Amino acid sequence: MNKTLFKQVDNSPLIVFRIIFGLLIALEAWGAIATGWVRRTLVEPKFTFNFIGFDFLQPIPEPGMYIYFGLMGSFGILIMLGVKYRLSIIAYTVLWTCVYLMQKTSYNNHYYLLILLLIFMCIVPAHTYFSYDARKNPNLRSIKMPNWVVLFLIAQVWIVYTYSSLAKFYPDWLDGTFPELLMKGRAHYWLIGDLLQDQWVHVCITYFGVLFDLLVVPLLLWKRTRITIFWISVFFHLFNSIVFQIGIFPYMSLAFSVFFFPKQYIQQTFLKSKPFYSDEAYAPPKSAPLIKTFFAVWFILQLILPLRHHFIKGEVLWTEEGHRASWRMMLRSKTGYASFKVKDLSTGVTSYVKLEEYLTQKQRRQLIKPDGVWQFTQHLKQDYAAREIPIEIYARIKVGVNGRQPEFLIDPKLDLTKITWNYFSHNDWILPQPKSMP
Incomplete structure (x- = not known):
C-alpha cells in the first residue's frame, strides 16, 4: 500500500486542476452577487434557516455579505494564480463552509461537495508549479506529487457518482414519474422546452441518469473507453448546465477528468514547457501513518x-431525515402549503401568523420540511417570549411528493412549542408517510 500511495508521479493534473478550480470558485462567488443569489438568500431575509446547531452563524448586515462574497471571489483568483496559496485556499474554505452552514434555503448537494474539494485542495501541493509562490520561492518548485493525490480525488468522485446512481433506484425515478415532473418545469425554455416534454426524452433521462452515474468513473479509468465516456460526459454536463442551471458544478465535474487521463497527456496538452516527471520512486514520508489514518477516517x-x-425510521423522501450530504440529487419534487396559528394563553385569543412578515417567498418552502417547521417554531417562541406572551403554536402543513395529493406532515392538533429536534434519529412528531408513496 505504501508504494501505491506514496510513489512520486508527475503533478501536471493537479496543477491544471488548481487553475481551473480557482477560476470556477471565483466565478461561483462573484456570480452569486451578479445573479442576485446573495441578495435573495442572505440579505433580504429577516430570519435565516441555518443548519441546526449553527445559530451563531448569521449573515452580515448589508453591504457585509456582498463584501464577503467579493472577498471569496478574490481568494479564488489568488488560488488560480497560486498567490499565497495556503492562506487563500484555507480562507476560501472557511468562508464557504460558513455560508453553507448559515443557510439551507438554497441547499444543494453540490455545495457540500465543494467543501470536500476545498479541504482536498488545502492538503495537496497544488501550488508547486506554474504559480506565483513557486516563482517567488524556487525551493517550493516541484514537478512531482505523491500518488495518493490522484487516488484520493478519484475515490471521492467515485463515491459521489455511485451513491447518486443508487439513490435513483426507487419507483418514482425508474418509472419516469419524477423525470417527467422535472421536465414539466422546463416547458417554457426557448427552443428545447417542447422537446423536453416528449416521453422518449423522459425515458432517456431516467436510464441514462442511472447508468452514467454508475459507470462514468470505471469507464474513465479504463483506457479503451476513456475518450468515449469523456465526450459523453461533456454532453451530459452541458445538458445539466443548460437545463438545470446549477452553476459551476457541471464544469467542475468535467475538470475532474484531468486525473483520469495519462499524466504525460495532460502535461503535453496544457503545460508543454513543464518537464515531465517519469521516475516513480517510492519515498514514503515520516507522516505516512498520519496520512493513512486520515484517509481511513x-x-x-x-x-x-x-x-x-x-437506519432512521420513516421514508427519507417524506421525513428528509438523512437527506443532506447523501448525494441524493434531483430525486423528488415537493409541493404543499403551511399555515401557523398562535394561541395567546394569557387571553385565549388565537391568531394566524402572517408568514410574509417573517419569511421570504423562497423561505416559505422550508415550512414543508420537518426541520424547517421546528426552526420556525423556535423563532416564533423567541419572538413571543421577548414580548412576555405565553403561547401555544399549531400548524396545518400538507405535503405532496412527486405530484401526489398533499397529506398532513404533522398533526394539526399538536402544540409545536412542545416538540424537540433529534438530529441523528427519527422525530416521532412527524406523521408516517402516506400509503400512496413508493
Whole structure:
C-alpha cells in the first residue's frame, strides 16, 4: 500500500486542476452577487434557516455579505494564480463552509461537495508549479506529487457518482414519474422546452441518469473507453448546465477528468514547457501513518453518511431525515402549503401568523420540511417570549411528493412549542408517510 500511495508521479493534473478550480470558485462567488443569489438568500431575509446547531452563524448586515462574497471571489483568483496559496485556499474554505452552514434555503448537494474539494485542495501541493509562490520561492518548485493525490480525488468522485446512481433506484425515478415532473418545469425554455416534454426524452433521462452515474468513473479509468465516456460526459454536463442551471458544478465535474487521463497527456496538452516527471520512486514520508489514518477516517465517513437514512425510521423522501450530504440529487419534487396559528394563553385569543412578515417567498418552502417547521417554531417562541406572551403554536402543513395529493406532515392538533429536534434519529412528531408513496 505504501508504494501505491506514496510513489512520486508527475503533478501536471493537479496543477491544471488548481487553475481551473480557482477560476470556477471565483466565478461561483462573484456570480452569486451578479445573479442576485446573495441578495435573495442572505440579505433580504429577516430570519435565516441555518443548519441546526449553527445559530451563531448569521449573515452580515448589508453591504457585509456582498463584501464577503467579493472577498471569496478574490481568494479564488489568488488560488488560480497560486498567490499565497495556503492562506487563500484555507480562507476560501472557511468562508464557504460558513455560508453553507448559515443557510439551507438554497441547499444543494453540490455545495457540500465543494467543501470536500476545498479541504482536498488545502492538503495537496497544488501550488508547486506554474504559480506565483513557486516563482517567488524556487525551493517550493516541484514537478512531482505523491500518488495518493490522484487516488484520493478519484475515490471521492467515485463515491459521489455511485451513491447518486443508487439513490435513483426507487419507483418514482425508474418509472419516469419524477423525470417527467422535472421536465414539466422546463416547458417554457426557448427552443428545447417542447422537446423536453416528449416521453422518449423522459425515458432517456431516467436510464441514462442511472447508468452514467454508475459507470462514468470505471469507464474513465479504463483506457479503451476513456475518450468515449469523456465526450459523453461533456454532453451530459452541458445538458445539466443548460437545463438545470446549477452553476459551476457541471464544469467542475468535467475538470475532474484531468486525473483520469495519462499524466504525460495532460502535461503535453496544457503545460508543454513543464518537464515531465517519469521516475516513480517510492519515498514514503515520516507522516505516512498520519496520512493513512486520515484517509481511513475520511472515506469511512464518506461511505457511511449517505447510508444513514436507512437506519432512521420513516421514508427519507417524506421525513428528509438523512437527506443532506447523501448525494441524493434531483430525486423528488415537493409541493404543499403551511399555515401557523398562535394561541395567546394569557387571553385565549388565537391568531394566524402572517408568514410574509417573517419569511421570504423562497423561505416559505422550508415550512414543508420537518426541520424547517421546528426552526420556525423556535423563532416564533423567541419572538413571543421577548414580548412576555405565553403561547401555544399549531400548524396545518400538507405535503405532496412527486405530484401526489398533499397529506398532513404533522398533526394539526399538536402544540409545536412542545416538540424537540433529534438530529441523528427519527422525530416521532412527524406523521408516517402516506400509503400512496413508493
